Amino acid sequence: MNILNYIDAFFSDNAHWQGYDGIPTRVAEHIGYTLMALGTAAAIGLPIGLLTGHTGRGGNTLALIATAGRALPSFGLMVLMFVLLGLGMAPVMIPLVVLAIPPILVTTYEAMRSVDPAPVDAARGMGMAETEVLFRVELPVALPLILSGLRSAAIQIVSTATIAAYVSFGGLGRYIVDGLYQRDYEKVVGGATLVAAMALATLGLFWGVGRLTVSQGVRRGSAG
């Protein structure tokens, strides 16, 4: 039996579409976790990134944070938090947020730094206040890169939230982890398909948001 048969069997089984362990419930859980973690990380990372990028200070510290964020093993951190804090939302949310902040923060900073200084100076020369310079000149130009930072963070969260099933969390990882324990490969492959689909949907969502929010002129200038 090949992978496609497993996928077909998983999705055509009615039992997988309802109840506590049904696909709709698990998908909703996974989206909920992702939104919560991404929202928290963005609420912390975006303002700091915008401010440090605007003023141009703290680049070295941020580079350090980026390396540290990468070096932290997400899965290990989650298990450690679970052992320290016990069952609940916090042991999973803390690692998810901690891991999502560096890409958002550092990319936002770099995006702001990479804005061409000439239009920024022109805006100041025209008498724009600093907040206007930030929100009406720098932010629109930096938006594609900022979105790509948010995108990496979101994909990282979707992926890591899957692993969280190992420490008794819900979401789509349940199918994979439970399936592995139950030697139910159909369930494992079904879960993997759903997770991959969700990651690709996230990618597509950010592509769409980029099309809608990035101004025409900026998109032409940076060429993709």
Added chain:
Amino acid sequence: MSELFDMPSDLQNSYLGLVALHLREALLPVLAGLLASLPIAQLCVRLRWLYPPVLWVTTVLYAIPSLAFFVILIDYTGLSELTVMIPLAVYSLVVLVPAIVDGVRSVPQETLAAATAMGFGPVRRYFQVQLPIAAPAIIAGLRIASVSSISLVSVGMLIGNQGALGNLLNSGMIYNQPRLIWLSVVGTAVLAILVDAALIVVRVLLTPWMPRSTSARRLTAKEATR
């Protein structure tokens, strides 16, 4: 009381053994990724239209969560190290291909013309001029790929204890020994930092003409990791 580095015997490894296993499982894929990216990147430099689709494909592959990637491969490669290493090699492409393309493209036209004028053929020019000038960018990519690879190997624990240091997470849970979990997390993080530092040293040795500071290195969106 057990000693700090005592391992449960079912892991069939000492702590250092696990560290060595972890390094191999994390770095061999990056090496494979590098060997694959060099020709891919060269093609992208030669044929400009090829670059956007290649970037697109690597980005999509990179988005597939590691656990999903692992378990789908189980059907083909079983509960083996290879099942962990193949996705890691694929993930490294998303960082390495752009790093090499940008690095090779950043070689000034005059430098290439000078090399040609000195009688360098295309192959010799590639190895003796373009690659050395691209080296800092390539190593910056290697640093990111290696560090994230080291962090991701641990997830291999979920598929038949193929996670090297990550296997300690499971042992820590089933034997109720937080010590083992600490050893896994701290060990993995320290390993990542050491490999990162080693690659900086390699860069300094390979490019003696560059300034020594690494802080000037610019981060880009592609460098953000999962």
